[in-house]
Amino acid sequence: MLALKDVHVYYGAIHALKGVTLEVKEGEIVTLLGANGAGKSTTLKAISALLQPRSGEIIFDGCRLHRVSAQEVVRMGISHVPEGRRIFANLTVLENLELGAYLRRDRREVASALDEVWRHFPRLKERQKQLAGTLSGGEQQMLAIGRALMMRPRLLLLDEPSMGLAPLLVKEIFSIIQEINRRGTTILLVEQNVHSALQVAHRGYVLETGRIVLAGSAEELSGSEEVKKAYLGG
Amino acid sequence: MAELVQQLINGLTLGGIYALIALGYTMVYGIIQLINFAHGDILMVAAYVAFFAITVLKVGVVPALVLAVVFCALLGVAIERIAYKPLRQAPRLAALITAIGVSLFLENGGLWLLGTDFRSFPPGTVNNYTYTLLGGTVRITSMQLLILALTLLVMVILQYIVHYTKVGKAMRAVAYDKEAAALMGINVDSVVSVTFALGSAFAAVAGVLWGLYYNTVHPLMGLMPGLKAFVAAVIGGIGIIPGAMAGGFFLGIIEALVSGYGSSELRDPVVFILLILVLLFRPAGLLGKDTVEKV
Numbered sequence A: 001m002l003a004l005k006d007v008h009v010y011y012g013a014i015h016a017l018k019g020v021t022l023e024v025k026e027g028e029i030v031t032l033l034g035a036n037g038a039g040k041s042t043t044l045k046a047i048s049a050l051l052q053p054r055s056g057e058i059i060f061d062g063c064r065l066h067r068v069s070a071q072e073v074v075r076m077g078i079s080h081v082p083e084g085r086r087i088f089a090n091l092t093v094l095e096n097l098e099l100g101a102y103l104r105r106d107r108r109e110v111a112s113a114l115d116e117v118w119r120h121f122p123r124l125k126e127r128q129k130q131l132a133g134t135l136s137g138g139e140q141q142m143l144a145i146g147r148a149l150m151m152r153p154r155l156l157l158l159d160e161p162s163m164g165l166a167p168l169l170v171k172e173i174f175s176i177i178q179e180i181n182r183r184g185t186t187i188l189l190v191e192q193n194v195h196s197a198l199q200v201a202h203r204g205y206v207l208e209t210g211r212i213v214l215a216g217s218a219e220e221l222s223g224s225e226e227v228k229k230a231y232l233g234g
Numbered sequence B: 001m002a003e004l005v006q007q008l009i010n011g012l013t014l015g016g017i018y019a020l021i022a023l024g025y026t027m028v029y030g031i032i033q034l035i036n037f038a039h040g041d042i043l044m045v046a047a048y049v050a051f052f053a054i055t056v057l058k059v060g061v062v063p064a065l066v067l068a069v070v071f072c073a074l075l076g077v078a079i080e081r082i083a084y085k086p087l088r089q090a091p092r093l094a095a096l097i098t099a100i101g102v103s104l105f106l107e108n109g110g111l112w113l114l115g116t117d118f119r120s121f122p123p124g125t126v127n128n129y130t131y132t133l134l135g136g137t138v139r140i141t142s143m144q145l146l147i148l149a150l151t152l153l154v155m156v157i158l159q160y161i162v163h164y165t166k167v168g169k170a171m172r173a174v175a176y177d178k179e180a181a182a183l184m185g186i187n188v189d190s191v192v193s194v195t196f197a198l199g200s201a202f203a204a205v206a207g208v209l210w211g212l213y214y215n216t217v218h219p220l221m222g223l224m225p226g227l228k229a230f231v232a233a234v235i236g237g238i239g240i241i242p243g244a245m246a247g248g249f250f251l252g253i254i255e256a257l258v259s260g261y262g263s264s265e266l267r268d269p270v271v272f273i274l275l276i277l278v279l280l281f282r283p284a285g286l287l288g289k290d291t292v293e294k295v
Helices: A040-047 A070-076 A093-100 A107-120 A122-126 A137-149 A167-182 A194-200 A218-223 A225-231 B002-032 B039-055 B061-087 B092-114 B142-164 B166-176 B178-183 B188-214 B223-236 B241-261 B264-281
Strands: A002-011 A014-024 A029-034 A055-060 A078-081 A155-159 A186-191 A203-208 A211-217 B130-133 B138-141
Touching: A002 A040, A014 A029, A014 A040, A014 A211, A029 A040, A029 A167, A029 A194, A040 A055, A040 A078, A040 A155, A040 A186, A070 A078, A070 B178, A078 A137, A093 A107, A093 A137, A093 B166, A107 A122, A107 A137, A107 A167, A122 A137, A137 A155, A137 A167, A167 A186, A167 A194, A186 A194, A194 A218, A203 A218, A211 A218, A218 A225, B002 B039, B002 B138, B002 B142, B002 B166, B002 B188, B002 B223, B002 B241, B039 B061, B039 B092, B039 B188, B039 B223, B061 B092, B061 B188, B130 B142, B138 B142, B142 B166, B142 B188, B142 B241, B166 B178, B166 B188, B178 B188, B188 B223, B223 B241, B223 B264, B241 B264
Parallel strands: A029 A186, A029 A203, A078 A155, A155 A186
Antiparallel strands: A002 A014, A002 A055, A203 A211, B130 B138
C-alpha cells in the first residue's frame, strides 16, 4: 500500500533521513521505533508532504507522491495525527472534528463519519461544545485521532499517541488503535513506548540517525537483543 | 447631558470607521503575524475608486461602494501574493519592512498619479438630512446613521463568516496552527488570501465612508485613520476580532470626548498616550489574555 524507497530528507544543511526504505501493507499496523531525533516524525512528515524529500520515492497505491501538496495527500486517503496532538485549542471539539472533514463535501458522509468517531470516543461526544483546549491530555489525543478519522483514511499515520499520558490511558489509546485497525484502516505508528507499540503492531522498523537499522515482525523485534538493550531496558 | 450624548454619537461614528479598519489589521495579524502597514492606504484607494466611479462613471453611491470593495479586495490579495507571500518563511522584520514599502508605494504612487489636490465629492452625492433628538439639543445626520448601520452590518457578517462557515473555521484553524491546518487538507495560502480579501474589503467600506463623511479624498488620507485604527487594534488586543471592534469604538469615543470637552489639538496626543499606557500595563490589549507560552 505504502512504500518508501531510499528517501532522503534535509532540514537546510541537516541530513535528517539518509535513505529510508520501508513498506506498509494493506491492513497492517506497522510501527516505526527509534530514539529522539532518529527521524521518525520526519518520515511521517515526508509522507504527508509537510516536507519534500530531496531524493527517493514515496509510493502510495501505486502512485508516486512527488511534489504533491499536503491537501492532495489527505485527499488520497492518508491522514496524519501529528506529534503533540496539535488540536485547535481555540475551537470547540465539534469544530475540530468538522475541520477534520474539511475536504468532504457530502454532509451525510460527514455525519456518518462523525457518528463513527462518537462510537470510538463517547467522551468526546459529551464534550462536543467545549473548547478543545479545556480537554485533558488523553481526551486531546482522542480528539486528534478522531479528527484524522473524519476523512475515513485508508492509511493513518500516528505520531507518538502515548506521549505524556498516564499508563491506563496509554492502554486505552492502544486498544482504540487496534479497534480502528480491525475496522479496516492501515496504520503506521511512530512510538517511543516500544513495549506497547510492539504489542499492537504486526511488524516494525527501527530507525537510528536517519537510517533503518532493523526490520522484522513484532515478535522478532521484541525478541531482538538490540531492541531489548536499547529500548526495553533489559 | 445633551452635550455628552452628542459627543457619544460623534464618537461612535468615528469609532465605527476605526473599527472597520482595525478588523483588517487584526485579522491579518492573527493569521500571519504581520502588521500590514499598507492597510491604511487601501482605504485611500477605495475612496478614489468610489470618487471616480461617482464623478466619471456617474454611478450612485451604492454601486461606487461595491466597486471600491471589489477592487480593494482584489488589490489586497494581489499585495499579499506579490509582496508578503514570498517572505512567509523569512524573519518577521523582513515582512514588516516590506509592508512599510508597500505603504510608501501606494502613497507616492497616488501622489504621482493623482496629484496633491484635495478633491471633494459633487454636492448631493449623499442626501444629508439632520435629525434632532432630545428636543432638538442632539443632532445626528443621515451620514452618521449610514456609517453606524454599515459598520454593524459588516461586523455581523464577519462574525457569521468566522464562526459558522467552513472558511471561517479554516481561518481560525490556520491562525492557531498552520501545519496542523495543512494536515486537515486546508489550503493555507487560499485561507490567507481570503483573509486579505475580507480585511481589504472592510477597509474599502471604511475608506468610502471616510471620504464621504469628511467629503475629501487625498493620496495621503489613509495615513492617519490607518494609524489610529492600528492603535485601536492594539488597544483591543491585536489578533482578536472582538478586540478590534471594541478598540475602534473606544478610541472613537475618547477622541470625541477629548475634542468636545478639551480641545481637538489634544485629540491625537491623547490617543497615542493611551497606546503607550496600554502597551505598558496591558500589552496583550484590553480584551487580550496574557498568554502563557505552551511547553
